[in-house]
Amino acid sequence: MRIEVRNLCKAFSGVAVVRDVSFAVAEGQLVALLGPSGGGKSTILRIVSGLEDPDSGEVWLGGSRVDRVPARERGVGFVFQHYALFPHMTVRENIGFGLRVRKHDPAAVAARAEEMIRLVGLHGLGERYPHELSGGQRQRVALARALCPAPKVLLLDEPFGAVDAKIRGELRAWLRKLHDEVGVTSVFVTHDQEEALEIADRVVIVHDGRVEQDGSPEEIWRAPANAFVAEFVGAGNRFAGQVRQGKIDLGFLSVPAPEGVAEGENLVLLCRPTEVFVDAGPALPDAPRIARIAFLGTTMKVEVEIPGRDAVVAEIPPSALRDKNLAVGMPVRLCLSAYQAFGRDSLATQPATSVTPVGTWFMDGGGI
């Protein structure tokens, strides 16, 4: 069922946590609310579920406005970060709880609970108590319990936050698969951009109680609406520069400027580590040098120190490192293959003055 929130506002003891948030989730979609901790994502989810009342604004489920409807009548499934299983009930009793309290026929409840146990792959564990399960299994029980009464929408609050990294990856893929199977409109909250980009149909970036951007994972990645989004999803290098004769002068490097910027304008450039290229360079006294090389698995992280500036981080394939014979202490030169430029004064939340279309510029030696 379609979810829509309009102009939601919520403050806790005078501190605004949600500020005029609006977005919609189309029927059957899996949408991520992504943002740093304390940004208001969970509060938005709790308002949609009815666990929290908004100060103002509207919540619509399907064709009806529900923001004054009690949580128990909204038909919303909710999955908590710490599972919130009932410790004194078995897996089967936990899963059947939603139907039992609605006075369904015990035989029907048992059958549906069994179906849910199979759906989440917990055959044979129906009689276990929550403390006898692993974290991943508990979260599956929590999901089965939320899905058992066939909710109109499913809301998940940091669903994988409490399980360890390896299980998290598995659960993530499994949730996507399950969503495609069940088809229930779902919203999940996460602060992990990888998680959001990997499994969501759409990502809503929430920061400081506001929606910063709402788009497909690809749009968010390729065309961040502002510097905050670019930094949050890119986790990259940040340079200050000034426009000079159609180029952006970063001090140690000049790169082509996007169209529409004025001469002399101050810009901030954001560049992902995967878009920084490192090559052997001339051994000038103030040349950038490799300070550290770290192994990340599929890529190598190379930290380059530039005298008098912040270090630049590059991620390059191990093969490139070998081919170019790069080692700690070597002088290098840098190229930025793609980057985004944003107006400097408006860094926090204002839209970018311009975003360069992603392309590749290779500097021909004159950069450094």
Next chain:
Amino acid sequence: MIVTARDILGRRGRAAAASATYLYFLVVLALPIGWLFLEAFGFGPGTLLAKIGSPEALHAFRLTGLVTAIAVVVNAVFGTALAIVLVRHRFPGRALANALVDVPFAVSAVVAGLMMVLLYGPDGVLGAFLDSSGVRVLFALPGIVLATLFVTFPFVVREVAPVLRQAGTEAEEAARTLGARPMTILFRITLPTIRWALGYGVLLTAARSLGEFGAVLLVSGNILGRTQTAPLYVYQAYTDFDLAAAYAVSIVLIAVALAMVVVLEIWKLRRRRIERVRV
């Protein structure tokens, strides 16, 4: 690093420390209990049973049982309610209320009894009013119950509140989203969560109610066959040089206390098995 006796004391020192500990246990705890039983049985079972079965003693047991039952029920209901309010709600004066809960732990029971006399006595604010409406509090059952409630006030609250705080509200919120009504949540989620703590609190309340002397002494008037509870009966019999009666009633009180300790241990064992926690 865990410091053990071995690290601090030499071999002889260890032996001395162990002996001292055993001696302490023996002199302070085991010997008095054991000696009472020995002395009591010296009167012969027939005399003891006759003393226990005397009308005055039986009345004292009944009164103590009744007061304990009322104290347990009232404390279970209001102690739980108060714990929920203190943990879940924010209101002005909450910290003060929270601190006041512990006052009965620190106040001498006789002083507690005195408070009741002042309030409900013939010259007391409430006493005068209640007297004129024909309700007798002092030197009657209501007074004994009120004094007992005062001294047992903290037990349930102090057992239940930390468990509630630790459990948090997520399970209850989950139940809400699953369609449960407030009463359903209370009986099927909240109460099962605190059931062990409530059990311990009730047991402590019962133990204290059974043995309460000081507070009850002041408010009851100690009227034989009317307002005399079992501990008061022991005191009376002792001062009247009826040692057989004093011993007989004492062993019953001790037997009940031991039974409650056994129940507590069984509960802990069961809980350990079910929840696999150390308690």
